[in-house]
Amino acid sequence: MLPLSPPEEPVGMETIFADFERIVPDGMTHWQHRRFFAYFSANAAPVSMIAENLTAVMAAQCMLWQTSPAATEIETRMIDWMRQALGLPEGFQGVIQDTATSANVCAVLTMRERTLGWRGIDSGIAGEKQLRIYASPETHSSVDKAIRIAGIGQRNLVKVPTDGSWALDPEALRRAINADRAAGFLPAGLVLCVGGTSIGASDHVHQTIEVAREHDLYVHIDAAWAGSAMICPELRELWEGVEGADSIAFNPHKWLGAQFDCSIQFLADPEPQVRTLGIRPDYLQTLGQTEITNYPSGAPIPSTQALVPASCPRSQRPPTTHPKPYCLG
Numbered sequence: 001m002l003p004l005s006p007p008e009e010p011v012g013m014e015t016i017f018a019d020f021e022r023i024v025p026d027g028m029t030h031w032q033h034r035r036f037f038a039y040f041s042a043n044a045a046p047v048s049m050i051a052e053n054l055t056a057v058m059a060a061q062c063m064l065w066q067t068s069p070a071a072t073e074i075e076t077r078m079i080d081w082m083r084q085a086l087g088l089p090e091g092f093q094g095v096i097q098d099t100a101t102s103a104n105v106c107a108v109l110t111m112r113e114r115t116l117g118w119r120g121i122d123s124g125i126a127g128e129k130q131l132r133i134y135a136s137p138e139t140h141s142s143v144d145k146a147i148r149i150a151g152i153g154q155r156n157l158v159k160v161p162t163d164g165s166w167a168l169d170p171e172a173l174r175r176a177i178n179a180d181r182a183a184g185f186l187p188a189g190l191v192l193c194v195g196g197t198s199i200g201a202s203d204h205v206h207q208t209i210e211v212a213r214e215h216d217l218y219v220h221i222d223a224a225w226a227g228s229a230m231i232c233p234e235l236r237e238l239w240e241g242v243e244g245a246d247s248i249a250f251n252p253h254k255w256l257g258a259q260f261d262c263s264i265q266f267l268a269d270p271e272p273q274v275r276t277l278g279i280r281p282d283y284l285q286t287l288g289q290t291e292i293t294n295y296p297s298g299a300p301i302p303s304t305q306a307l308v309p310a311s312c313p314r315s316q317r318p319p320t321t322h323p324k325p326y327c328l329g
């Protein structure tokens, strides 16, 4: 439908738009259509479309505070609003990842490095004992992908059997960890699902985290779609004990009307992920970064702290407590 080689001469906007009308609308699956029932709902609300347009007309570059202070500060505040809406305790801080898949990769890499004492990011994982990550068979395939990307190896993702309610069986988890330790493996982390993709299975968050703590495992909860439902207090029993998790991912782009992609990762303590993923080349440094929020190379504003307007002079900004990055940047 389009020429096979790029045009030699510029093409007018009218031609481009005519091409769009001729080729694109009938060649798309319209998730916004009122009779679209595939997968699950992931519609963009009108307000989100307008927000997307505002971002697009500015060609916003939001990679760090310095490039777009307002974006960083709005992100920080929105994430804390979401934390409160979901009933998560103060202290959880967050960052927008592009997808839950990315959040899962970040969490699995953090599990790996925390267990290896951060030797992996320095020397690689060859020669280390084999790591083990535990999850139920109801966990999303992006966790398998994360295990592969992290170099841990698919067979070291232990799919622990579920009980009669399709939830990971805490006793089976305990047995699996003990057997692995006896066999010389290094148990590193637990990935729980709250709202599995196929049938909505949810793990027993409280009981399984107790087992994880016995073995010092890092715990990540993938609540990509069902996390939005935790806004309703009457549903929160589905993730009772969530405050014991180290990391939680959920997608406002699934049930909350946000444009695709918008995934939030909450962290109880950003430090392990910062240490795993933070790289600060000179061009990503911001002058005075101890005084501002700067996701790739600076600090999130603690949730108890007032949001600092971009117009506020640096000398009048309150200090922040985590002068390090915790996203991929």
Ligand SMILES: Cc1ncc(COP(=O)(O)O)c(C=O)c1O
Residues within 6 Å of the ligand: 098, 099, 100, 101, 102, 140, 142, 193, 195, 196, 197, 222, 223, 224, 225, 251, 263
């Ligand atoms: C439970 C769960 N985790 C992760 C994902 C992946 O989400 P994303 O498309 O944001 O990577 C999905 C997507 O359907 C999901 O249902």
